[in-house]
Amino acid sequence: MTRLLIVAAALAALSSAATAQSVPVTLSEWKIELPRDTVHAGSVTFRLKNEGNMVHGFHVTGAGVEKDAPQIAAGQSLSLTATLKPGTYELYCPMAELTHKQAGMVRKLTVIAGETPAAPKKPEF
Secondary structure, eight states: OHHHHHHHHHHHHHHHHHTOEEEEEEEETTEEEOSOSEEESEEEEEEEEEOSSSOBOOEEEETTEEEEOOOBOTTOEEEEEEEEOSEEEEEEOOHHHHHHHHTTOEEEEEEEOOOOOOOOOOOOO
């Protein structure tokens, strides 16, 4: 029985990771570009690419979430994953004592309730 529970938990974790939404984000001098301003609640992976000429950062705040990506050098990419609940979030570059944010590197992201995921299939033994 314990093995069955471990397998079920592992399958649920894999299912959750597989359903993470991927959102490409382009950072450059003084803007944050997203293909959309609305995502479904749940796991969201921001695929960050710095197309600017200087170091940028990425911060997500709202609905109890405060999450930072490491600094991203010009021409570099990385990912940041956060679990987001329905609500409004602010995405911004926290560099240089928030002067990047003040210069326009800020966006709002709306998170809406997602569709109920299908129950994972029970493993057959």
